Amino acid sequence: MQQKADHQVSVLVVGGSLVGLSLSLFLGRLGVRHMLVERHAGTSIHPRGRGNNVRTMELYRVAGVEPDIRTAASLLAENHGIMQTPTLVGDAGEWLFKEIDPGGGLAKFSPSGWCLCSQNDLEPVLRKNAEALGGDLRYFHELESFEQGAEGVTAYVRDRDSDELNTVRADYLVAADGPRSPVRNRLGIGQSGPGDLFANVSITFRSKLLAGIVGDRRFICCYLTNPEADGALLPIDNKENWVFHAPWHPEHGETLEEFTEERLQRHIRQAVGAPDLDVEITGRASWRAAERVADRYAHDRVFLVGDSAHEMSPTGAFGSNTGIQDAHNLAWKLSAVLEGWAGPGLLETYDAERRPVAMATSARASTRSVEHSHPGFAPAPGVGGGKRGGILNIVLAYRYPEGAVVGADPTEPVVPEGMRLTAEPGSRAPHMWLRRAGERVSTLDLYERSLVLLCDAGSGAGQAWHAAARRIADADGVRLDAYRIGAGADAELALDTEDDDWAATHGTSADGAVLVRPDGFVAWRASTGAADPEAELRRVLATVLHGS
Numbered sequence: 001m002q003q004k005a006d007h008q009v010s011v012l013v014v015g016g017s018l019v020g021l022s023l024s025l026f027l028g029r030l031g032v033r034h035m036l037v038e039r040h041a042g043t044s045i046h047p048r049g050r051g052n053n054v055r056t057m058e059l060y061r062v063a064g065v066e067p068d069i070r071t072a073a074s075l076l077a078e079n080h081g082i083m084q085t086p087t088l089v090g091d092a093g094e095w096l097f098k099e100i101d102p103g104g105g106l107a108k109f110s111p112s113g114w115c116l117c118s119q120n121d122l123e124p125v126l127r128k129n130a131e132a133l134g135g136d137l138r139y140f141h142e143l144e145s146f147e148q149g150a151e152g153v154t155a156y157v158r159d160r161d162s163d164e165l166n167t168v169r170a171d172y173l174v175a176a177d178g179p180r181s182p183v184r185n186r187l188g189i190g191q192s193g194p195g196d197l198f199a200n201v202s203i204t205f206r207s208k209l210l211a212g213i214v215g216d217r218r219f220i221c222c223y224l225t226n227p228e229a230d231g232a233l234l235p236i237d238n239k240e241n242w243v244f245h246a247p248w249h250p251e252h253g254e255t256l257e258e259f260t261e262e263r264l265q266r267h268i269r270q271a272v273g274a275p276d277l278d279v280e281i282t283g284r285a286s287w288r289a290a291e292r293v294a295d296r297y298a299h300d301r302v303f304l305v306g307d308s309a310h311e312m313s314p315t316g317a318f319g320s321n322t323g324i325q326d327a328h329n330l331a332w333k334l335s336a337v338l339e340g341w342a343g344p345g346l347l348e349t350y351d352a353e354r355r356p357v358a359m360a361t362s363a364r365a366s367t368r369s370v371e372h373s374h375p376g377f378a379p380a381p382g383v384g385g386g387k388r389g390g391i392l393n394i395v396l397a398y399r400y401p402e403g404a405v406v407g408a409d410p411t412e413p414v415v416p417e418g419m420r421l422t423a424e425p426g427s428r429a430p431h432m433w434l435r436r437a438g439e440r441v442s443t444l445d446l447y448e449r450s451l452v453l454l455c456d457a458g459s460g461a462g463q464a465w466h467a468a469a470r471r472i473a474d475a476d477g478v479r480l481d482a483y484r485i486g487a488g489a490d491a492e493l494a495l496d497t498e499d500d501d502w503a504a505t506h507g508t509s510a511d512g513a514v515l516v517r518p519d520g521f522v523a524w525r526a527s528t529g530a531a532d533p534e535a536e537l538r539r540v541l542a543t544v545l546h547g548s
Helices: 018-029 054-062 066-072 102-108 119-132 182-187 210-214 261-272 318-339 345-371 392-396 460-476 533-546
Strands: 007-014 034-038 081-085 094-097 136-139 141-149 152-159 165-175 191-206 219-224 231-235 241-248 280-294 302-304 433-436 439-442 451-456 480-485 513-516 522-526
Touching: 007 018, 007 152, 007 318, 018 034, 018 119, 018 318, 034 141, 034 165, 054 066, 054 318, 054 392, 066 119, 119 136, 141 165, 141 182, 165 182, 165 318, 182 302, 191 261, 191 345, 231 261, 241 261, 261 280, 280 345, 318 345, 345 392, 345 533, 451 460, 451 533, 460 480, 460 533, 513 533, 522 533
Parallel strands: 007 034, 007 165, 034 136, 081 219, 165 302, 451 480
Antiparallel strands: 081 094, 141 152, 152 165, 191 241, 191 280, 219 231, 231 241, 433 439, 451 513, 513 522
């Protein structure tokens, strides 16, 4: 473990798909020196993994890349709903839902919105921004082996172009290396869950006539339910480039070789309902949907994120979004520990917080596939039988009953029944508009590089909370910002309108305070002032940052 290394970094990221690239972006924003290795020669060339939910877009907003992503996603900006129909010819079928955000009600919860951006369009944006922040991203490089000790991880990475083997020394290793994760397997970490759910063959094809058949139906996805040729149709550009997912049944002995070009063309024409449709096959790839969650997310200095930690049914795009949010949760904790203002106990909360979220979300994803009658999915008893209904509570209102929080109720479910975003400890902090130096900002824009204490500018207790936080930050080196909200010269943040009430929005009073983590989750909340606010804050920070 003490041998000379060719490269020395704080974090080695293994895997450069959506989750690995997002982790690189988040680490770069926090100034963490890292290297990413990806066995493929470049970013994804396949139009998949395209549904980026509102929570993920909030994270990209704070990381400064949301505008670039929306530009990359412009071709599908007007696509919103999901259809189900036996044929696209005529006006048969129904909308499972026609708008992602009907009536614009999401605006009261978030400054961001959903974004349909295919993986092959999103990954280059993430790569460009991660590299601009100093990330050392090495494509066509593969992790061969690693070993870890008390002081760090030694990894052996092969350059697949030159065949040169390099030694990389890192404080921590993060595996974003997919559902078959060699890192997870090497650590001997098992998985739990129903397992394989169904399999599809994904076909990319060109058709100039299909846009005329689709007409003005701007769907995200259309489930075609002809029992002789079912499948899922997805637009790439709404003009002539499309994706079709056809059921594949390897459990019945069906092989990939049976999916000839002629068969695929015939299948797509029959599914659409147009026997003379022009279909030019441009690519195909097989994939399997599964529901599995790793039995643990960490082993000493090695962590699992994304598909290496959990597999989910693709319906609802929960898997990629959950993985990106894994990366965000882990990034600030790694940064805090590496900078020395948090102890190693903080890293233990990664598993405690994120694994229950994956378990709840993966079950909901399977339920969503049942609701949508996903082609090829014939669920076994008990699979996908969870609660039905909307998904916004899963996307925005999931919570951490245990972890780096003080005052959370451990008996509360990870996913609540409804949308309660009122700053309970362990929940994502609520969004509200404020003014900072005349600029309109969301409260969510405040949370990235430090803990943030919110208190009232017009309250004596609020002033005391603010002063205590400033003393702790100056004396202890903790990344802790404090903002007084209200009117007057002392206020760092002003209310956006006279009717706004930051304290009520955050479930406290003018004498109270709210401590928010760098990932935007509430760490602690006080409803009143304290006899010794500095001592109280120190107690809270010891628990949040050190587990003591």
